Amino acid sequence: MGVKAWLSKPLAAYVHRKHQAWIQNPVAAQQAVFDKIIKKAQHTAFGREHRFSEIKTHADFVKAVPVRDYEGLADYFNRVKEGESDILWPGKPLYLAKTSGTTSGAKYIPITKDSIPNHINGAKDALLSYIHETGNASFLDGKLIFLSGSPVLEQVGGINTGRLSGIVNHHVPGYLRTNQLPSYETNCIEDWETKLDEIIEETIEQDMTLISGIPPWVQMYFDKLIRQTGKPIKDIFPNFSLFVYGGVNFEPYRKKLFESIGKEVDSVETFPASEGFFAYQNEQHDKGLLLLLNAGIFYEFIPAGEYFNENPTRLTIGEVEPNVNYALVISSNAGLWAYSIGDTVKFTSVKPYKVIVSGRIKHFISAFGEHVIGEEVEKAMQRTMEKYPTVELVEFSVAPYVSQDQGQSYHEWLVEFSNPPSDLDAFGKELNMQLQKLNTYYDDLITGHILQDLQIKPLPMGTFRNYMKSQGKLGGQNKVPRLSNDRKLAEGLIETAGILNANS
Template identity: 60%
Template sequence: MSIKSLGAKFFAAYVKKKIDRWSNNPIKTQEKVFWELIRAAESTAFGRDHNFSNITTHQDFVKNVPARDYEQLRPYMDRVVSGEKDVVWPGKPLYFAKTSGTTSGVKYIPLTKESIPTHINAARNAILCYIAESGRTDFVNGKMIFLQGSPELSEKNGINLGRLSGIVAHYVPKYLQKNRMPSWETNCIEDWEDKVEAIVAETIHENMTVISGIPPWVQMYFERLSDKSQKTIGELFPNFELFIYGGVNYEPYRATFEKLIGRKVPSIELYPASEGFFAFQDKQNANGMLLQLNSGMFYEFIKADEFFNEDPQRLTIGEVVTDVNYVMLVSTNAGLWSYNIGDTIMFTSTKPYRVLVSGRIKHFISAFGEHVIGKEVEIALQVGADKTGMMVKEFTVAPQINPTDESIPYHEWFIEFQEEPDDIEELAEAIDSELRSQNSYYDDLIRGKMLRRLQIRVMPKDGFNEYMKSIGKLGGQNKLPRLSNDRKIADVLSGMIAK
């Protein structure tokens, strides 16, 4: 065993004990974080405007600080972006993470000296938990690749600006820098297709042991490697041991990945965002990711089916239960306060608190009151895949409210297959049946003939990549919405199929 492997094993055991201490005391941990945040921001403009000095309970906080999204926080954020200090957090941020919002346009999320370490440590701790559980350490001696955005930064009013993944690239520990790929020059390539080709050229002959990224973009990397080498990824990288992913659910891609690799590879799921690194998979056989309760973030939760009510109840960690769809709000040591990140989550466990991402509060289909969410369509697709043996490459779903043949409306599924099933109708029936079993509203609409069975449209090869490229969102951390309640995406895709 190398010195690096031995050191990793001891460090993993040490970190795991620290994680166990706070995860076994969730309510006290969150209370401590809450008061640290309130006291730290008491004298900021936001703290003064929202009466932080007189807050003595969470209910005081609820009365003084409404839940907001970026657009609603924009008056404060614009002041931070203009260079003003002590607005939402003491001093000025170190960075702005630039993101593209669907309703707010470009968003500038502050990252502070207090919040940056939480992003770095969570990713590190995910790997250390894997080591502590599995005892495997050989992979730390091989090459590791993280498919991410460019690390090149610009400036906005004296503050460094970039994509989150590019910012984090500046904080790779020294002991990993020799192992990390691709090169700085390759990582700075903006065009995603050119970047993937350069990454393939750099890594094809290396001893790759850890590969990380958003599944659809890692799949593109694997396919290019396979085409070039005429080998499976497992043959090309015999010591490839760990796949780390986040951003989208891996399950729809798992069968395709295992075929490309030629074997099963352990995986770790992460839940990072510009607003905070919220959770990571701490155990291989546990359902869900460990919520980061000790990382400078205070969480509140609103039941998703109550979210659009006039005054929905905001729950703290001790008040949530499993198997309920919640909208998650965060207050952070980067100066976000009761901030709606847009995600919906479900707790899979409360001892410790583990979550899975069930969708986006604005990404659903409810054209007829069915309120179908991301988790439901992903499970239904997986069931359909298992029954028919098909392999999916990418997909999205939208309502077809006014069919051209004047028939009953339906949900339209656009699917690009890795391996197309022999019988598309059998797949549609399997997906539809599973979706009806999960969602009683959808089932009622089918039974009442308000909707008919879903219809599948087969996308051409690389069709979704072409779509993402056409809107300037190919690669990096960009994700195709799984669900839309309108036809904006669907109409473009329909045009691509018709060509």
């Protein structure tokens, strides 16, 4: 055992003991965060305008501060971008995390001196928690790869600005720097495919022990390695023992990833975002993610069915229940106030508080009143693939097809298979039945002949990759929406598939 692995074990035990204080007193931990951030921000522009000095309770906060998303707080974010101080949090942010995906274009999320430890410690503690639980620390003696965005930063309003993963790259602890791959120069390459080729060149002969990244981009890395060597990942990297991931539901990718690896390895799921590092998996046998309640973030939870109401119910941690879909709302020491991050979560446990990410509040299909969410389509696909174990997929997305003729509308599943089912019709019928079991509204529409059974549109290999590339969203932290309530993404994928077929 190397020095790093040996030293990590007492540190892991210390961090575990330290966390027990807030894990065992979750409501008090959240109250302490609430009191601290409200007091510190009361003299900011936002704090003065929303009378923070008069806020004593959560009920006061609900009356003073409405729930808003990025667009709703855009005036404040724009003032921060222009270099003004004391707008959402005292002083200026250390960084602006630039991310895409809103109707107004790029988002610029502040990361402050007070909030940066949340991002760094969240990732560090996820690894230490794994070490404490399993005793496996040997991965720290090998090479670690974090497939991430470029660490190159630009100046916006005098503030260093870049992708979150690139910002965090500047804060990797010194003791891990010598283990970290790829090199800084390679990490700065913007074009994903060029970058991936360089990453392979740098890693193929190394002793890779930990690999981290969003699953579809890790799969691309694995695919290129296997094509280049003719070997499974376990033979290329025999000491690879830990896969760390986040950002998307792992289940649709699990089978193909582990087949590429050629053996089972431990995995740790995390829940990071530009707005904060919210949770991580702290037990191998439990897929629930431990919600971090003492890390400068105050959480509110809106029952998903009420989200678009004028005055939705806003629950605190002590009021939530297991297996209810909640929209996640945060206030934090980054200067985000009653901010809807767009994700929905379900609690798998309340002792301690653990969540799974169930979808996106705006990513749903309800063209016919069915309100199908991401968790349901992913679970339907997962259960169907369990019944068809030879089927492998690369990616999929679902969109409504609305017909002018009564009873002729349906959900269209655009699926890129790496190993398609031998009987696509039977696979589709099973998939449709699984979705009916998961969503009673969808079941009613099918049995009432308002909707036809879903239809699967197989896409040629490379469709999703080429579509994402055409949108400037290939690699890094970018994700394909699992479903949407309109045809924009679907038509883009179909157009890309047509181009690939024409060129084949």
